Amino acid sequence: MSDWIPDEDTIRLIRKYAMQNALEYDGKGQANSVQGRILGEVAELREHAKHLFSVLGPAIDEANQLWNDEGPKAVKAVLEAEAPDALEKRVKERREGLPELPNADKGKVILRFAPNPNGPLTLGHSRGVIINSHYAEKYDGKMILRYDDTDTKIKRPELKAYDWIREDFTWLAGRKPDIILEASARMSEYLTHAKQFIEEDYMYVCTCTADEFKQLRNDQQECPCRANSTLKNSDLWDQMNDKEGGFNEGDAVVRVRTGMDHTNPALRDWPALRIQRAGHPKVGEKYRVWPLLDFQSAVEDHIQEVTHIIRGKDLMDSTRKQKLLYKMAGWNYPETLYWGRVKVHEFGGFSTSQMKIDIENGNFEGWDDPRLPTLRALRRRGYDAQAIRQFWIDLGLTQKDISVPMSTLNSLNAKAVDVEAPRLSFVRDPRTVILDITEIELTNVTLPVHPEHPAKGVREWPLGDNPLKVKITSEDFSSAEGRRLKDFATISINHQETEQGWKGEIIHIERVDDTPIIHWLPSNMAQPAVLVLEEDGELVSAEGLLEINDYPDGTVVQLERMGFAILEGTEENGARRLVRLHG
Numbered sequence: 001m002s003d004w005i006p007d008e009d010t011i012r013l014i015r016k017y018a019m020q021n022a023l024e025y026d027g028k029g030q031a032n033s034v035q036g037r038i039l040g041e042v043a044e045l046r047e048h049a050k051h052l053f054s055v056l057g058p059a060i061d062e063a064n065q066l067w068n069d070e071g072p073k074a075v076k077a078v079l080e081a082e083a084p085d086a087l088e089k090r091v092k093e094r095r096e097g098l099p100e101l102p103n104a105d106k107g108k109v110i111l112r113f114a115p116n117p118n119g120p121l122t123l124g125h126s127r128g129v130i131i132n133s134h135y136a137e138k139y140d141g142k143m144i145l146r147y148d149d150t151d152t153k154i155k156r157p158e159l160k161a162y163d164w165i166r167e168d169f170t171w172l173a174g175r176k177p178d179i180i181l182e183a184s185a186r187m188s189e190y191l192t193h194a195k196q197f198i199e200e201d202y203m204y205v206c207t208c209t210a211d212e213f214k215q216l217r218n219d220q221q222e223c224p225c226r227a228n229s230t231l232k233n234s235d236l237w238d239q240m241n242d243k244e245g246g247f248n249e250g251d252a253v254v255r256v257r258t259g260m261d262h263t264n265p266a267l268r269d270w271p272a273l274r275i276q277r278a279g280h281p282k283v284g285e286k287y288r289v290w291p292l293l294d295f296q297s298a299v300e301d302h303i304q305e306v307t308h309i310i311r312g313k314d315l316m317d318s319t320r321k322q323k324l325l326y327k328m329a330g331w332n333y334p335e336t337l338y339w340g341r342v343k344v345h346e347f348g349g350f351s352t353s354q355m356k357i358d359i360e361n362g363n364f365e366g367w368d369d370p371r372l373p374t375l376r377a378l379r380r381r382g383y384d385a386q387a388i389r390q391f392w393i394d395l396g397l398t399q400k401d402i403s404v405p406m407s408t409l410n411s412l413n414a415k416a417v418d419v420e421a422p423r424l425s426f427v428r429d430p431r432t433v434i435l436d437i438t439e440i441e442l443t444n445v446t447l448p449v450h451p452e453h454p455a456k457g458v459r460e461w462p463l464g465d466n467p468l469k470v471k472i473t474s475e476d477f478s479s480a481e482g483r484r485l486k487d488f489a490t491i492s493i494n495h496q497e498t499e500q501g502w503k504g505e506i507i508h509i510e511r512v513d514d515t516p517i518i519h520w521l522p523s524n525m526a527q528p529a530v531l532v533l534e535e536d537g538e539l540v541s542a543e544g545l546l547e548i549n550d551y552p553d554g555t556v557v558q559l560e561r562m563g564f565a566i567l568e569g570t571e572e573n574g575a576r577r578l579v580r581l582h583g
Helices: 008-024 031-041 043-055 057-070 072-082 123-138 159-173 183-199 210-219 230-241 293-303 313-329 352-360 375-380 385-395 406-418
Strands: 110-113 142-147 179-182 203-206 253-256 271-275 289-291 308-312 335-339 342-344 402-404 426-428 430-435 444-448 458-462 468-473 483-485 489-497 502-508 526-535 538-547 556-559 563-570 576-580
Touching: 008 031, 008 043, 008 057, 008 072, 031 043, 031 057, 031 406, 043 057, 043 402, 057 072, 110 123, 110 308, 123 142, 123 159, 123 308, 123 342, 123 375, 123 385, 142 159, 142 183, 159 375, 159 385, 179 183, 183 203, 183 230, 183 253, 183 271, 183 289, 183 293, 203 230, 253 313, 271 293, 289 293, 293 313, 308 313, 313 335, 385 406, 402 406, 406 563, 426 468, 426 526, 430 489, 468 483
Parallel strands: 110 142, 142 179, 308 335, 342 402, 430 502, 526 576
Antiparallel strands: 203 253, 253 271, 271 289, 426 538, 430 468, 444 458, 483 489, 489 502, 526 538, 556 563, 563 576
16 A cells, blocks of 8 residues: 555564664665565555665664764663663574475486566566576576477467566576577477377367356366367367468367366366467468467476476466376476566566567667666677576565565675675766865876776876866755865855856865765766656666766766766767666
8 A cells, every 4th residue: 555654563673673773784784685584474464565665764874873983882781771682682493595306316307497478577587597507507507598489379489578688587597508408399299299198098189169168167077078089189170280281270279188077277188289370480380280388388398307396386277287288298397496477567567568569669768778677778788697686586485475675686686796796976967166276286086997996097187277166966055154175175166156156165185074975077077968867666767977987888887966877878969878777
């Protein structure tokens, strides 16, 4: 509910865990950690997780500020008075990494990641890439990338998606797949197996209408077509495949003879193949009968000798269907592990099919629109593959459904990119301030490339001729208070306008008070730039000035007070373009 307001008990809980977190992390408590502790104690709050996260800030800021101003004893005193149980040592049992695979022999493990290429991979897909490839590497096994592209109607393949998926897989996994397969190129295997299973009476051709079979299934009554002889079924199969035959799409399907008395209706004589008139973008109209996913995947897993299948628990019925088929054929079904649903708050409602519609309708600029959860969008924003890998490995293989904020991934990503990200100044909506520098001895300002890594060197800003023209953001310009130009001088602005800009005055070079620090640029070190970022759900191109640099496109930088961004290219007017990652 968008109008959710925490009650008094929840407010006390927020304060308790904010103080506890600040105490444990030396005044650097984090919202995602506090939220995790709250939801772990009160499961009912999970439905309000998104809104809970948005109200944690003040309590966390208060706790961190108390620790920094008065020290850990002050925070401890609050907890002793309000929540003494929070001072008890927290013992957190946590598995390092993923669990061992059951019945896995080194060098013999074969896993697969099998997306439908109806669009690029999303953050949700990345879980399958990362966990499967992790196990393949751990057990010196093989990793198969298989395009399950035999649905030409509901999830029609997108030709460009084949390359996108292969590129994203390699980026995420850190290596190429051992084997790449396209199901549409292996149709003869599926049709051969289907014909064999019909001849062996494991499957039959059903000509009942969809509504008729649905009623029979609900009533647990056998379909009349079940009584067909294998000879008749073989004849009907040939008719299904005959392009000049009498069957149209929907007139006949091939069903697996599992029984109509299963307690689970989904398992009752489930459909394996059907007629699809829509041509395939790669294969064309060569085939008339196409396998459904459960059949195609079952056959291919057997052919490739897949040893372990790891997938979402929503596919448990697929496992049950396929096991029945394997039992008939005398095959050994792979070990199967499941994970529960993970909902990322910011991307809760996206699906590949819906994104495609929204892009076509102009709601998004393309598959790499920074507002989308595609890996193309995340890569464009500068997300690090290692951070995404750590995100999924930390969540593990639990079947429990969980909901997490994007800040969890952002925190991991910030740690991953911060080590290498050089600092740059970006001034949005700039204003010019004119300063008289005749009385100062400085000729340039020296700033670190990275404040925590001196070995990366420094940036030199020559001050140039007098008067000095500096660029500051309009937000800082509007303040009537003095302000400190970072690493340079404390100034005041009298807001007297001249042809060159607004007059300012240098008060002192040394930092002698707590005047607010602002970022800035000397005019001779500023180049036009555009920062692409999301504001209130809209994609905004913020114009401004960027510190002159020679970093190549693709470099992740940290903009002063703006967070991380990636250098993306150059606009037609020569302005440097950046895309913001996150705060």
